[in-house]
Amino acid sequence: MATGCDDLPTILRKLKTGEKIDWTPGPPSTTVPPPPPPPTTAPPTVPPTTAPGGNPALTASMIVNKLTFGPKPGLVAAVTAMGVNNWLEQQLTRSGLGTAESRLASGYPTLSNSNMANYTVQDSDGGQDRLFDQMDHANIQRAVYSDQQLFEVMCDFWGNHFNIWRRHTWMGFLRTRDYEDVVRGNAMGKFSTMLLASAQSPSMLDYLDNLPNDASTPGGVNQNYARELLELHSLGIINGVQAYTEADVQAVAQIISGFALEWGNVATKYDFKFLPWQHSRTAVSCFGGAVSFPARAYGQGYDDGITLVNYLAHHPATARYVCWKLIKRFVTDTPSMALVDSAAAVFAANDTAIVPTLRHIFASAEFAASAGQKIRRPFEHLVACLRATNATMGTAPQGNSANGLRWSLESMGQPIFERVTPDGYPDHQAFWVSSDGLLNRWEAAGNICRNAMGDQSDTADRVRVDLLSLMPNPLPATVNELIAWMAVSLGNYVISAQDIADMCTALGITGTAVATTVTTNAGRLSLTVGLVLSHPSFQRR
Amino acid sequence: MTSPTSLDTAPGLDDDPTSGFSRRTFLAGTAATAGAAAVVTVGTRYAFASPEAPSNGDVMVLVFLRGGADGLSLVAPYNMATYRALRPTIRVKAPNEFTDPTGKAGLPMNQGGAIPNFALSGTFAMHPGMASLHAGPWTNGHLAVVHAAGMPAAEETRSHFDGQKNFEFGTASWNYSTGFLNRYLAGQSGVDRLAAVGRGGQLQRSLAGGVAAFSMYSNTSFNVSGYSNNTRARTALTSWYDAGTGDLLNQTGANTMAAIGTLGGVNFASTAFLPQNGAVYPNSGFANELKEIAQLIRANVGLRCVAVDIGGWDSHDGMGAPEDPASPFRQRAAEFADALSAFYTDLGSGMDEVTLATISEFGRTINENGSGGTDHGWGSSMFVMGRKIRGGIYGAFPTTIVDDPQHGDLTVMNDYRRVLSEVLSVRGNATNLSTIFPTFSQQSALGLALS
Numbered sequence: 001m002a003t004g005c006d007d008l009p010t011i012l013r014k015l016k017t018g019e020k021i022d023w024t025p026g027p028p029s030t031t032v033p034p035p036p037p038p039p040t041t042a043p044p045t046v047p048p049t050t051a052p053g054g055n056p057a058l059t060a061s062m063i064v065n066k067l068t069f070g071p072k073p074g075l076v077a078a079v080t081a082m083g084v085n086n087w088l089e090q091q092l093t094r095s096g097l098g099t100a101e102s103r104l105a106s107g108y109p110t111l112s113n114s115n116m117a118n119y120t121v122q123d124s125d126g127g128q129d130r131l132f133d134q135m136d137h138a139n140i141q142r143a144v145y146s147d148q149q150l151f152e153v154m155c156d157f158w159g160n161h162f163n164i165w166r167r168h169t170w171m172g173f174l175r176t177r178d179y180e181d182v183v184r185g186n187a188m189g190k191f192s193t194m195l196l197a198s199a200q201s202p203s204m205l206d207y208l209d210n211l212p213n214d215a216s217t218p219g220g221v222n223q224n225y226a227r228e229l230l231e232l233h234s235l236g237i238i239n240g241v242q243a244y245t246e247a248d249v250q251a252v253a254q255i256i257s258g259f260a261l262e263w264g265n266v267a268t269k270y271d272f273k274f275l276p277w278q279h280s281r282t283a284v285s286c287f288g289g290a291v292s293f294p295a296r297a298y299g300q301g302y303d304d305g306i307t308l309v310n311y312l313a314h315h316p317a318t319a320r321y322v323c324w325k326l327i328k329r330f331v332t333d334t335p336s337m338a339l340v341d342s343a344a345a346v347f348a349a350n351d352t353a354i355v356p357t358l359r360h361i362f363a364s365a366e367f368a369a370s371a372g373q374k375i376r377r378p379f380e381h382l383v384a385c386l387r388a389t390n391a392t393m394g395t396a397p398q399g400n401s402a403n404g405l406r407w408s409l410e411s412m413g414q415p416i417f418e419r420v421t422p423d424g425y426p427d428h429q430a431f432w433v434s435s436d437g438l439l440n441r442w443e444a445a446g447n448i449c450r451n452a453m454g455d456q457s458d459t460a461d462r463v464r465v466d467l468l469s470l471m472p473n474p475l476p477a478t479v480n481e482l483i484a485w486m487a488v489s490l491g492n493y494v495i496s497a498q499d500i501a502d503m504c505t506a507l508g509i510t511g512t513a514v515a516t517t518v519t520t521n522a523g524r525l526s527l528t529v530g531l532v533l534s535h536p537s538f539q540r541r
Numbered sequence: 542m543t544s545p546t547s548l549d550t551a552p553g554l555d556d557d558p559t560s561g562f563s564r565r566t567f568l569a570g571t572a573a574t575a576g577a578a579a580v581v582t583v584g585t586r587y588a589f590a591s592p593e594a595p596s597n598g599d600v601m602v603l604v605f606l607r608g609g610a611d612g613l614s615l616v617a618p619y620n621m622a623t624y625r626a627l628r629p630t631i632r633v634k635a636p637n638e639f640t641d642p643t644g645k646a647g648l649p650m651n652q653g654g655a656i657p658n659f660a661l662s663g664t665f666a667m668h669p670g671m672a673s674l675h676a677g678p679w680t681n682g683h684l685a686v687v688h689a690a691g692m693p694a695a696e697e698t699r700s701h702f703d704g705q706k707n708f709e710f711g712t713a714s715w716n717y718s719t720g721f722l723n724r725y726l727a728g729q730s731g732v733d734r735l736a737a738v739g740r741g742g743q744l745q746r747s748l749a750g751g752v753a754a755f756s757m758y759s760n761t762s763f764n765v766s767g768y769s770n771n772t773r774a775r776t777a778l779t780s781w782y783d784a785g786t787g788d789l790l791n792q793t794g795a796n797t798m799a800a801i802g803t804l805g806g807v808n809f810a811s812t813a814f815l816p817q818n819g820a821v822y823p824n825s826g827f828a829n830e831l832k833e834i835a836q837l838i839r840a841n842v843g844l845r846c847v848a849v850d851i852g853g854w855d856s857h858d859g860m861g862a863p864e865d866p867a868s869p870f871r872q873r874a875a876e877f878a879d880a881l882s883a884f885y886t887d888l889g890s891g892m893d894e895v896t897l898a899t900i901s902e903f904g905r906t907i908n909e910n911g912s913g914g915t916d917h918g919w920g921s922s923m924f925v926m927g928r929k930i931r932g933g934i935y936g937a938f939p940t941t942i943v944d945d946p947q948h949g950d951l952t953v954m955n956d957y958r959r960v961l962s963e964v965l966s967v968r969g970n971a972t973n974l975s976t977i978f979p980t981f982s983q984q985s986a987l988g989l990a991l992s
Contacts (some may be wrong), residue, residue, distance in 0.1 A: 211596030217911025434744040434756035435797040446767030506777035531587035
C-alpha cells in the first residue's frame with residue numbers, strides 16, 4: 001500500500017537531491033490503451049527501466065506523441081525497449097548535433113553566416129528568397145529527421161515565444177542569426193540567457209521598432225519592443241492578469257532605448273550595438289521602485305538595460321508565465337495553476353534553467369494523464385505525416401521538395417516563419433480546428449500518401465513515400481487487421497472496430513477480405529493510409 | 542433565456558435548447574446532400590443580394606481592422622488645434638495650413654492637392670486615401686461614422702492580443718469564450734446551413750460558439766481533395782467525424798462535411814456571380830474576400846454573419862504624410878476604403894439587407910512618436926455601412942484632445958457595443974442583447990440604423 005503522493009515542498013526538495021519521489025498514479029488514460037504488438041518483428045525483450053525521478057505512469061506510446069513531432073515506424077518499440085524514462089532523459093540531456101544536420105552540409109551557408117555576410121546575400125539577385133528558403137527547409141528537415149526530437153520541439157516552442165516576422169522591414173537577413181543563435185542556441189539552456197540574447201538580437205530590435213526608439217527625437221521613445229518584452233517575452237498576461245502598468249511600459253521603453261545596431265562600415269555591421277545618442281538618460285523608476293536608475297551621463301545606460309532584462313528574467317511572474325506556456329504546449333490548453341506554480345518554483349530554484357523545469361512537468365500526474373489532449377498544429381501535422389510514412393525528400397532549399405512542403409504549410413494556415421504578430425502561432429485548439437483547416441490537413445495527408453506532395457517532375461528532388469515497404473511481413477490475414485495495424489504502427493493510436501468497419505464501407509471492400517485486397521492496389525493503399533493519417537485520433541497528441 | 546455560455550464549454554459543441562435551432566435539424570437537412578445531389582438550388586433569388594427570408598434580418602458583415610487602427614487618421618479632427626500640434630507630419634491637413642510648393646494646392650487631396658473634399662463636417666475629414674468611400678457610401682448617405690469608439694476604461698487594454706479577444710467575445714471578462722456574433726445567432730430562429738462564415742484559414746473568435754460556423758479560404762476550393770478517390774475519402778471522414786459528441790474536432794469535421802454538401806450545388810463560375818453594377822474590386826486580398834462574400838450572399842446558402850479581417854494597422858513608425866499617395870498608411874487606408882466601396886456598389890440594392898460594420902482593438906496615441914508613427918492608444922473610429930444605415934457622424938467626441946500624461950490618447954466616449962447593439966437589434970432582429978454583450982449595460986440607440 002503506497003503512502004500517497006509527496007507534498008509539494010517534498011517534491012521540490014527531492015528534485016534537487018535526486019531522491020525518489022513518491023507519485024500517486026494519475027488517473028488511467030482514457031484515450032490511449034497500450035497498443036497491441038504489431039504482427040511484424042517483435043521488439044527486443046529488454047525490460048523497461050525507470051530512471052531516478054522518472055514517472056512510472058508514462059507509456060512509450062503517449063510520450064512519443066507528446067515529446068516528438070510524431071511517431072516514426074519502430075520508434076515506440078525502440079522507446080519501450082530502452083525504457084520510457086531512459087529515453088526521456090536522453091532527450092532532455094542532448095549532446096552534439098542531431099542526425100538531421102548532415103542533411104544541411106551543402107546548400108545552407110547562410111545558417112552560419114554573420115549578419116554582414118547575410119546582408120551581402122540578401123543584396124544579391126534573389127538573395128532574400130535564398131536566405132528564407134534555407135531557413136525554412138533546414139528546419140522542416142530538422143523536425144522530420146532529427147533524433148533530438150524534444151530539442152526540435154523546444155526550438156519550435158521558443159521560436160514562437162520570441163516570434164519575429166522577417167518581412168516587417170527590409171532587414172529580413174537578420175532573422176537567420178536570431179533563430180540559429182538566440183533560439184536554437186538556448187532552447188534547452190537558461191531562459192535568462194535567452195532573454196538577454198533576444199534583447200540584444202538585431203532582428204528582434206528591428207522587428208519591434210527598437211531601432212528607431214530614440215529618446216532624442218521630439219516625439220520621444222517608441223514603446224513597441226518594451227511592451228512586447230513585458231507582455232509576450234517575460235512577465236506575460238495570464239487570463240487577463242498582468243503584473244505591470246502603462247507607466248512601466250513607458251519606463252522600460254526609456255531604459256531600453258539605444259539598444260540598436262552597429263551601422264558603421266565594419267565587419268560587425270548590423271550586429272548589436274548600444275547607441276548612446278538614442279538612449280534616454282533621465283532618471284527612471286518602475287515596477288514599484290524595484291528597478292530604478294538615476295540620471296546618467298552620456299555614454300552610460302547599457303548596463304541599466306541588462307540589469308532590467310535580468311530583473312525581468314528572474315521575476316516570479318515570468319516564471320509562472322513561461323511555465324504556463326510550457327504546460328500549454330505539453331499538457332493541456334487549460335493548465336492547472338497548481339502545476340504552473342510548482343513548475344515555476346523549479347524554474348526559479350534552478351536559475352531559470354529549462355531542462356529541470358521540463359523534467360518536473362513531465363514527472364507530473366497531469367502530464368501522464370494528458371494523452372490526446374492537444375491538437376497537432378498544422379506544422380506538427382505535416383511533419384507527423386512525413387515521419388509516419390518514412391517519407392524521403394530532397395535537401396535543396398529551393399528544390400521541389402522544399403517548395404511543396406512550404407506551400408502545404410501555407411495552405412494549412414501555418415506558413416513556416418511567417419507569423420506576422422509577435423505572439424507566435426497560437427497553441428490552443430480553438431484557433432486551429434476550423435473547416436478550412438481540417439480540409440487542408442486531410443488534403444496534405446492524402447497527397448503525401450499518393451506521392452502528390454508538391455511538384456513530382458524532378459525525380460531527384462521530390463517528397464516520396466513507399467507505403468508497400470512499410471507494410472508488415474508477413475501481412476496480417478484480413479483487411480480489418482491490416483487497418484488496425486496501420487493505426488497502431490504508423491499512426492500510434494488505436495482505432496475502433498466501428499471506425500474500421502466504416503472505412504471498409506467507404507472503400508467498398510469487406511473487412512474480412514484478405515489484406516492484399518488493399519496492398520495490391522496502389523490507389524486503395526494510398527487512400528487507406530491517407531485516411532489513417534486523417535482520422536481524428538491522428539490529429540491529437 | 543439569457544444565461545451566458547460558460548468559459549468551460551468549448552466552442553462549437555452542444556445544441557442550445559434556447560436557440561430555436563438544433564444541430565440535428567441542420568445535419569438532417571444536409572445529410573441528404575452528402576452524395577451528388579444538393580438541396581441548394583440557386584434559383585431566382587440570387588438577383589437579390591439578400592438572405593432568403595429578409596424578415597430574418599440582414600446579413601451582418603463584421604470587418605476587423607487588426608493591429609489597432611489609427612482612427613484619428615481614418616477620420617481626422619483636422620481643424621482641432623491640439624490635433625495639429627501633436628501630429629507634426631502625419632496629420633490630415635486642412636487647406637489653410639497646406640502649402641504646396643509643387644503647385645498642386647488647387648487639386649483635391651487625393652490627387653496631392655489641398656482641397657479637403659472628404660470633409661465630413663466642420664470638425665472631421667476622411668483620410669485623403671479614402672476617396673472612394675467618400676464618393677460612394679458617404680455621399681449616398683449610407684455610411685455612419687462613430688468616433689472615439691472602443692472599450693470603456695474598465696475593460697480597456699493596450700495588448701493587441703487581449704484586446705482583439707475582448708472585442709470578439711464582446712466582453713473583457715474571462716468568464717466567456719464564445720464570440721458575440723455566435724451568441725447573436727444562437728438567439729435567432731431559422732439559422733441553418735452556412736449561417737456563419739469566417740473568411741480565411743482560421744475561424745474568427747467572434748464566430749466561435751455553439752452555432753456551427755465555418756472558416757472558408759475560398760468559395761470554390763471548399764471540398765475534400767488530395768486522395769486517389771475523394772468521394773470514398775469523404776464517406777470515410779463523414780463517418781469518423783461524429784456530430785454531437787461534445788468534441789470540437791469531431792463536431793467541426795461533421796459540420797464541414799455538411800457544408801460541403803450545401804455548397805456543392807453552387808456554381809460560382811457562372812456569370813451570375815460576377816461583380817455587378819460596374820463594381821471593380823481592387824487587387825488585394827481583402828477586396829477579394831469581400832468579393833467572395835458578395836458571391837456567398839448571392840448563393841442563398843443561408844448566410845447570416847460573416848467575419849473578415851484586414852491587417853497591417855500597427856503603425857508604430859513611418860506612417861507618412863496623408864497627402865503623399867505613396868505613404869504607407871494612406872495605401873492601407875485606400876485598400877480598406879476601395880474594397881468597401883466596391884462591395885457596396887456590387888451588391889447595389891442588396892445593401893438593403895446587408896449591414897457591414899468595422900471594429901479595431903484600439904486606436905493610437907494622439908501624439909506622433911519619434912519614428913513618425915503612433916503607439917498603442919485607446920479610442921478609434923468605427924464605420925457602419927448599408928442602405929438601411931443613416932449616414933452621418935454619431936456619438937460624442939472630446940471638445941479638445943490632449944496629450945494626457947497617463948494615456949496620451951483619445952478617450953473612448955462611445956462603447957463599440959452600443960453601436961453594434963443597435964445594428965444587431967434594429968437590422969438583425971436581436972432580442973438577446975444581454976447575452977450578446979453580457980457585461981455591457983445597454984444604452985440608448987444612436988439612431989444610425991433604420992428599421
